[in-house]
Amino acid sequence: MSSIPSNLKYLDSHEWARVESDGTVTIGISDHAQGALGDLVFVEVPEVGRALTKGGAAAVVESVKAASDVYSPLSGEVIANNSNALSATPELVNSDPYGQGWLFKVKPSNSSELGSLLDAKAYEKVVEEAGH
Amino acid sequence: MGFKTPLYETHVAAGARMVDFGGWDMPVHYGSQIEEHHAVRRDAGMFDVSHMLIADVSGARARDYLRYLLANDVAKLKDPGKALYSCMLNERGGVVDDLITYFGDAEHFRVVVNAGTRDKDTAWLKRWAESFKVDIQPRTDLAMVAVQGPNARAKAAKVIGTSAAAVLGMKPFFSKQLDRHFVATTGYTGEDGWEIILPATEIAAFWAALRDAGVQQCGLGARDTLRLEAGMNLYGNDMDENLTPLESGITWTVAFDPPERDFIGRAALEAQRKAGVPRKLVGLVLEDRGVLRSHQKVVVPGVGEGEMTSGTFSPTLERSIGFARVPAATGEQVQVDIRGKLLAARVVKYPFVRNGKALI
Numbered sequence: 266m267s268s269i270p271s272n273l274k275y276l277d278s279h280e281w282a283r284v285e286s287d288g289t290v291t292i293g294i295s296d297h298a299q300g301a302l303g304d305l306v307f308v309e310v311p312e313v314g315r316a317l318t319k320g321g322a323a324a325v326v327e328s329v330k331a332a333s334d335v336y337s338p339l340s341g342e343v344i345a346n347n348s349n350a351l352s353a354t355p356e357l358v359n360s361d362p363y364g365q366g367w368l369f370k371v372k373p374s375n376s377s378e379l380g381s382l383l384d385a386k387a388y389e390k391v392v393e394e395a396g397h
Numbered sequence: 398m399g400f401k402t403p404l405y406e407t408h409v410a411a412g413a414r415m416v417d418f419g420g421w422d423m424p425v426h427y428g429s430q431i432e433e434h435h436a437v438r439r440d441a442g443m444f445d446v447s448h449m450l451i452a453d454v455s456g457a458r459a460r461d462y463l464r465y466l467l468a469n470d471v472a473k474l475k476d477p478g479k480a481l482y483s484c485m486l487n488e489r490g491g492v493v494d495d496l497i498t499y500f501g502d503a504e505h506f507r508v509v510v511n512a513g514t515r516d517k518d519t520a521w522l523k524r525w526a527e528s529f530k531v532d533i534q535p536r537t538d539l540a541m542v543a544v545q546g547p548n549a550r551a552k553a554a555k556v557i558g559t560s561a562a563a564v565l566g567m568k569p570f571f572s573k574q575l576d577r578h579f580v581a582t583t584g585y586t587g588e589d590g591w592e593i594i595l596p597a598t599e600i601a602a603f604w605a606a607l608r609d610a611g612v613q614q615c616g617l618g619a620r621d622t623l624r625l626e627a628g629m630n631l632y633g634n635d636m637d638e639n640l641t642p643l644e645s646g647i648t649w650t651v652a653f654d655p656p657e658r659d660f661i662g663r664a665a666l667e668a669q670r671k672a673g674v675p676r677k678l679v680g681l682v683l684e685d686r687g688v689l690r691s692h693q694k695v696v697v698p699g700v701g702e703g704e705m706t707s708g709t710f711s712p713t714l715e716r717s718i719g720f721a722r723v724p725a726a727t728g729e730q731v732q733v734d735i736r737g738k739l740l741a742a743r744v745v746k747y748p749f750v751r752n753g754k755a756l757i
Contacts, residue, residue, distance in 0.1 A: 303414075303618065304431040306710035307688050307717075325736065327688045329430050329710050330618055352686070 267296040267392065270363055274338065274379065275388035276320075281363065282338040282382060285370075290339055290379075293367040294326060294358065297392045302328040305355040310346040310369050317341060317371060319378050324368050326358060339378050341371035402447035403540050403597045404604055413616060419513025421448040424616040434622050434712040436613035437586050438753045441546035441553075443604070443612045444620050448512035451539050451594060452522065453505070456531030460503045465660055466525055467498065468642060470652035474500035480570040480583050483650055484642050485521065486662030490669060491638040492645065494518050495630065497583055499572045507572075507579075509541070509592075511632050525661075539579075540600035544612060545590035545623075547753060553591055556606045564591070585620060587627025587751050622709050625718060628680065628747030634691055635678060635706040635720050641666055644722065646678030674725060678706065680747035681719050682757060683733065685740035689719035694734040695742075697727045705733065713750045714757070720747075 273281045279298035283291045299305065307327040317323050317337040324335035346369040350357055358366035373379070383391065399422040408415065413424030424445065426433060436442040454463065463471040469483030479500045485493045494514045499507040510518040522533045544553040554561035560575040564582075567573060569589075572581035579594040595603060608614060621631070630636055636645035643651070643666060651666060652658070683689050689708030696702055701724040708719030721742075723731065732739040745757045 303426060304429055306431075307686065309687075327710070329434075329622060329712070330425070332688065332690065 267300055268363070269295065269297075269385045269389050269392070271385040273363070274382035274384065275391075276336060276338045277383060277388070277391045278336050280335055280338050282379075284379065288376075289344060289370050289372050290341070291367050291370050292323075292335075292338060293362055294335055295388070295392075296362050297395070299359045299362045299366070302326060302331070302333060304329050305358045308348075308351040308355045308358060308368070310348050310351065311343045313343050313346060315343045317343060319375075326355075335368060337371065338382055339371055339373045340375050341373040343369050344372050345370040400448070402445055403600050404445045404447060407601050407604055408445065411614060413614075416617070418448070418617055419511070421512055423448060424614075425618045426616040427614050430616065430618035430622070431712045433613055433615035433619035437546045437588055437615060437619065437623055438713055438750070439547070441544060441549040441590070441612045442615040442619065443607050444543045444545070444615050444617075445604070446543050446592070447540040447597070447600065449541060450510045450512070450515040450518065451536040451541065452508050452510070452519070453534040453536060454508060454522070454526075454531055455505045455534070456529065457504055458529045459506055459531050462526065462529035462531045463498060463506060464658060465529070466522070468651045468660055468662060468666075470658060471498055471500065471506065472658075473652070474498070476500075476571070477502065478572045480572055480581060484636075484647065485518075486641070486660070486666075487638060488661060488665065489639075490641040490643075490662040490665030492632070492636045492640060492642060493521055493638060495632055495636070495647075495650075497581075499581060513633060538597055539594050540597040541592060541594045542600065542604060542607070543584055543586075543590065543592045544607060545584045545586040545588045547589060549588070549590035549612070552610045552612050553593065553607060556603065556610050557593075585627070585629055586623040587629070587748055588623075589752065622712055625707055625709050625720070626711050626713055626748065626750035628749060630678075630720070631707060640722075641669055641674075643669055643674045644676045644678065646720070676703070676722050677725050677727070678720055678722050679727065679744045680749065681705075681708075681721050681731065681733070681742040682714075682745050682749075683717040683719075683740060683742045687717060687735045687740055689717045689733060689735075689742070691719075695721045695723055696732040696734065696739060697723055698730075698732070700724050700726050700728075703727070703731070711749060713753075714755055718749050
């Protein structure tokens, strides 16, 4: 069973979002997603300053087998990305998807979008259904 | 629900991630594809390849039949047990499938063909069998495991037992029927090792014993990265019915000599050779960061365009490699369109990796 921390918000396409104390939001892919993708070998994150829209393709994660788009859970400007760590060690997304394997941070332009994200319980249902 | 090999329950119980492969439910990995890959390069790994079709070809004219059916020439097979890699072609010279033929004697051969094409291949084999009065016997009573890697022979021999002594020193591309096991020094990884055929009812116990002997179970994911590093084509990706061996990097498997031997597709290949083969299959190494994948567009500045046929991240080389079909005039530098960006790639001779060593 994959881990689904209760303090995070999720998209049904398997991204997570964590609201930090300064109001910025850190984004990554879920434990379930990294497990389904397998060993990651390449991660492409959005450049700082890029404007993202909710649900738009923001990053790409590639395992040995395939490439997958990562969608932004929120609209906003990219204020940081984890390319320093992930360009050398993309496997951090496998080993620590909610920690060192984070992908990028945004400054949300519309904080009401947060309300439309799934909580851990709802996301757990998505994962269960994907398993059947 | 797809077809299942006799090891299906074993794979599921081992926690394998199962995927559809040519209509078969097969393990793609058992945890980490990269670890499985390294196990084969450095130690010993095993693959369930029971989804492939084993067929026995027999008859007084079995040799003549295969000389007509295959683009390579089974007349090269003189020593009992010797194996031969070949394509069988349609009349247009397109590849119906690639296969390995094991030589028993002039009247008995064994062929192993791909899983995804087994029905088509069976029909094709039978279509030509009648006029040569040969018997085609699909051996669905048998199953097959590939044990590959520098320590594969030693580990598998312990499991097979004393009869394995007869094959411990067997040269590459040979086979031998032991008491229960048919053992061949063939494979799809670029490493030493065996492909072992035995009764389907015994395969699960054999697999379990190999695992206990320290052989890593490996899925189709690692099989694909290993074969690509080893510079081996995958049917359906790198070649198909609309492409000839001359356009698929495997001209060496076509025996044009002796000129009097007729085989299906020969006339088409000779016409193509005379007119000039317009495209070729090349090995690529991506110089920029990213991952080559099949169907990406290849741009050859000043020459034209081509397409990736296979691509992956190479766990041994820790960079991306692949095959591309490009115009014949392509030189050493190309660009690959990856998500709208043109990235630099270099044309290299393959195999990329052999017996654990990087060759590029």
